[in-house]
Amino acid sequence: MYESRENYLETILILQSENGSVRSIDIAKKLDFSKPSVSRAVAILKNDKYIDIDEKGYIKLTSKGEEKAKSIYERHRLLTKFFVETAKVEKAIAEEDACRIEHIISDETFQGIKEFLKDVSK
Known part of the structure; x- marks a missing residue:
């Protein structure tokens, strides 16, 4: 898409x-x-x-649209969080970058970031 x-x-x-x-x-x-x-x-x-x-x-x-939208929005939120908390990027910049990256990041890399954030939150 x-x-x-x-x-x-x-x-x-x-x-x-x-x-x-x-x-x-x-x-x-x-x-x-x-x-x-x-x-x-x-x-x-x-x-x-x-x-x-x-x-x-x-x-x-x-349901197809909601599934896709939620997937993209999850990427957006988690990438923004990653950039702000881990890379110490200003929130506005993190939002912009997340918006661009959310569409091209591989599932493998995204899952790695997701797991990393889960581990850090423990």
């Missing part, structure tokens, strides 16, 4: 948890994207069965 689509899914998950409901305009505001760009991405995600859209325009993650 493309990084941009993963970002949309992650954003939908976050907005859903913050607001309870999500519409395309909410995504456009959160990401500072144009409405046509968001409409195109939403159509692709719907076509690929990652989201459903009801008759009022509310967007909901499908």
Whole structure:
């Protein structure tokens, strides 16, 4: 899956948890994207069965979409934590870097970081 689509899914998950409901305009505001760009991405995600859209325009993650979004968001949170706590990086920079890296890091490396953080927390 493309990084941009993963970002949309992650954003939908976050907005859903913050607001309870999500519409395309909410995504456009959160990401500072144009409405046509968001409409195109939403159509692709719907076509690929990652989201459903009801008759009022509310967007909901499908189980497939929720699984993918939670996976990306977990990577984002744990990588940010790793950069802040282990590498002593400023939180804003850690967030930005995590956002880029979460899409390309291998499962093996991510699992290693996850285990490392688990061991350090003990």
